[in-house]
Each structure stands twice: as structure tokens, then as C-alpha cells.
Amino acid sequence: MRSIWTGSVSFGLINIPIKMFSAVQESSLDMDMLDKKDNANIKFKRVNENTGKEVDFANIVKGYKIEDKYVILDDTDFEAADAIKTKTIDIESFAFEKEIQSIYYEQPYYLEPDKGAMNAYGLLRDALEASGKVGVTRFVLRNKESLAILKPYKNVIVLNRIRFEQEIRSTDELKLPPVSKKATKEMDMAEKLIDQLTEKFDIAGFKDEYTAKLLDIIKKKAKGKVQKATKLKVVHNKQSDDLMSMLKASLETKTKKSS
Numbered sequence: 001m002r003s004i005w006t007g008s009v010s011f012g013l014i015n016i017p018i019k020m021f022s023a024v025q026e027s028s029l030d031m032d033m034l035d036k037k038d039n040a041n042i043k044f045k046r047v048n049e050n051t052g053k054e055v056d057f058a059n060i061v062k063g064y065k066i067e068d069k070y071v072i073l074d075d076t077d078f079e080a081a082d083a084i085k086t087k088t089i090d091i092e093s094f095a096f097e098k099e100i101q102s103i104y105y106e107q108p109y110y111l112e113p114d115k116g117a118m119n120a121y122g123l124l125r126d127a128l129e130a131s132g133k134v135g136v137t138r139f140v141l142r143n144k145e146s147l148a149i150l151k152p153y154k155n156v157i158v159l160n161r162i163r164f165e166q167e168i169r170s171t172d173e174l175k176l177p178p179v180s181k182k183a184t185k186e187m188d189m190a191e192k193l194i195d196q197l198t199e200k201f202d203i204a205g206f207k208d209e210y211t212a213k214l215l216d217i218i219k220k221k222a223k224g225k226v227q228k229a230t231k232l233k234v235v236h237n238k239q240s241d242d243l244m245s246m247l248k249a250s251l252e253t254k255t256k257k258s259s
Contacts, residue, residue: 017114
């Protein structure tokens with residue numbers, strides 16, 4: 001793994017030099033874009049809008065447009081916006097993880113202690129584990145300020161980037177049924193079905209089956225075997241559908257499978 005960011009975690013007066021690594025990788029197949037006529041690879045180039053000529057990455061700068069003119073920015077300008085946050089992950093507070101809704105979570109990263117920081121790193125990791133809390137922090141990655149939490153995962157500290165509140169869209173424009181806390185027979189039956197289907201979550205039991213099946217189709221197609229697509233019909237429930245009978249049938253189906 002290659003580190004994507006280096007800096008330090010600030011914990012009170014303790015400063016822990018770290019390296020940051022991406023904690024996830026894609027499980028989907030790496031597809032190339034091809035020309036339909038001759039299957040040649042499609043290439044994307046960075047070109048000058050005025051001349052049409054390709055521009056080397058080293059000659060590309062970033063600019064912000066104000067009144068039809070660009071203000072060109074360099075690394076010192078980005079660091080000047082907040083030099084501390086470009087190099088430091090400062091723990092501002094601690095909180096219980098359950099207080100953070102899942103919609104805010106964005107991207108996880110592994111933090112590795114740099115030389116001489118093993119003891120301080122281990123202390124923070126183990127203290128977080130013992131407290132049952134997460135560290136709330138802000139830092140700057142790729143010229144963007146990010147909100148994040150720090151939490152232990154196995155023997156590593158994970159920095160999980162989370163979204164700011166203003167990045168979450170309002171639900172006001174969605175057509176949704178009203179929230180009801182009224183006890184009904186249907187609600188009671190739905191809760192029983194949920195209880196029947198409840199089991200301890202084990203992530204190892206879930207695999208990317210779609211990608212595996214797609215790869216199998218690709219291998220068969222390479223040998224000249226073409227698989228027909230399965231036709232599925234989407235069923236739209238009507239307002240008059242008998243929810244109670246469907247819930248009962250669901251419970252009975254689950255009971256038969258269990259026995």
C-alpha cells in the first residue's frame with residue numbers, strides 16, 4: 001500500500017506522526033472503454049481549450065474564476081487557508097459512535113504510526129477501545145476540509161471521513177408516508193417478521209456475488225458461450241393490497257424454511 005497523506009494526530013498535548021492509507025478497494029471488474037467499430041481503447045487527454053493541444057500534467061495549475069478572470073492558486077495558497085489542518089488531524093472532542101447517523105459516513109482510511117510513535121499510537125487506540133467512544137476531528141485532504149472520526153478497528157486506528165450537515169440533502173421534496181407510532185396489527189406482525197429474520201451480523205458471510213457471476217459470463221463468452229439474460233418483472237404493490245395476508249405468508253415461509 002502507498003500512503004496518500006502524511007501528518008500527525010493531535011491528542012491533547014500528544015502529537016502522533018502518522019501515514020494515511022486507503023482502507024478499501026473496489027471489488028468490481030476493471031472495464032476498458034472501447035470504440036465499437038474496432039475495439040480500440042478510448043483515451044482521454046487534457047487539452048488546451050484554445051489551441052486544442054495536449055497539456056502535460058506538470059503544466060496544469062488550479063484557478064478560481066472571479067468576474068471572467070481566473071485567480072491562479074499554488075500549494076502555498078492552499079496551506080495558507082489553514083496550515084495546521086493541512087498537516088494535523090486535531091481531535092476536537094469525543095462522542096459515542098451511535099450518535100452519528102450512517103448517512104454521514106463517506107470514506108475509511110487506515111492510520112499507521114510513523115517512526116517513534118508506536119507507544120503514543122497504541123495508547124490512543126487502546127484508550128478509544130476502552131472508552132467505547134470515537135474521536136471527532138477535522139483535517140484537510142486534497143485541498144478540501146473534511147470532518148472525520150477516529151476509532152479502533154482490530155489493531156489499527158481507522159479515520160472515517162464523514163460529511164458535513166450542509167452536504168446532506170433535505171427530504172422535503174420527497175413524497176413519503178407520514179411516520180406513525182400507532183400500534184396496529186400490521187405493525188405487530190411486521191415486528192415479528194423482523195424478529196424472525198434477526199441474526200448476528202457477520203460481514204464474512206456476504207460476498208460480491210454479482211461480480212463473480214459477471215466474470216463467469218465473461219469467461220464463457222470468451223469461449224463462444226452466450227448466456228441469455230433472465231427477464232424479471234417488477235411488481236408494483238397497490239394501496240389496496242392486503243398487507244396483513246402478505247405478512248402472515250412471509251412469517252409462514254420463514255417458519256417452513258427454519259424447520
